[in-house]
Every structure is written in structure tokens, then in C-alpha cells.
Amino acid sequence: IQETISDNCVVIFSKTTCIYCKMAKKLFEDMNVNYTAVELDMNANGSQFQDILEQMTGGRTVPRVFVNGTFVGGATETERLHKEGKLLPLVHQCQ
Numbered sequence: 001i002q003e004t005i006s007d008n009c010v011v012i013f014s015k016t017t018c019i020y021c022k023m024a025k026k027l028f029e030d031m032n033v034n035y036t037a038v039e040l041d042m043n044a045n046g047s048q049f050q051d052i053l054e055q056m057t058g059g060r061t062v063p064r065v066f067v068n069g070t071f072v073g074g075a076t077e078t079e080r081l082h083k084e085g086k087l088l089p090l091v092h093q094c095q
Helices: 002-007 019-030 046-057 075-083 087-092
Strands: 010-014 036-039 064-067 070-073
Touching: 010 019, 010 046, 019 075, 064 075, 064 087, 070 075, 070 087, 075 087
Parallel strands: 010 036
Antiparallel strands: 010 064, 064 070
């Protein structure tokens, strides 16, 4: 998990059926920002990944969004950062 976060500018830990995950992905797509999605429900270790994410971030709900190696929150927090004009600068730091 840490390697995935370190190796990619934007990482979204997600589930394919999660509406909030789709919102988070669409936010980055609308900004033309590439992201790496890790679909926990399509991964045999998905539940273990969620346990690790909970230890790292204090929560196991999805999405768990990381930008430039830093946990920024779920869909609501990520959208709020975007509305405040703070999300794109974070993305630009790692490009």
C-alpha cells in the first residue's frame, strides 16, 4: 500500500460499487488528472488493505484519497479541497 501511494501522485482506494468513490474519481477526471484506483472489492486482500488503511488514516470507509503521498480524506473532503482551490496545487506538487 505504501509503495502504491509513494509511486503515484493520486491514489484512490475504492470499491467498484461505491457511489462516493465514483464521485472522487470523476472529480480528478474532470480536472484531467490521472489517478491510480485500487479497487478493494476486486482484490483478494481487500479486507486486509482496509485494515491497514484504517491504521494509516483512522478510517476504513472508501474512498480513501491520497495526493502526493498524503491522505486528504474521502470524497467529501476531497471535493471541499477542490472547491477551496487547494486540490490542484497539491496535485501540481508531484507532477
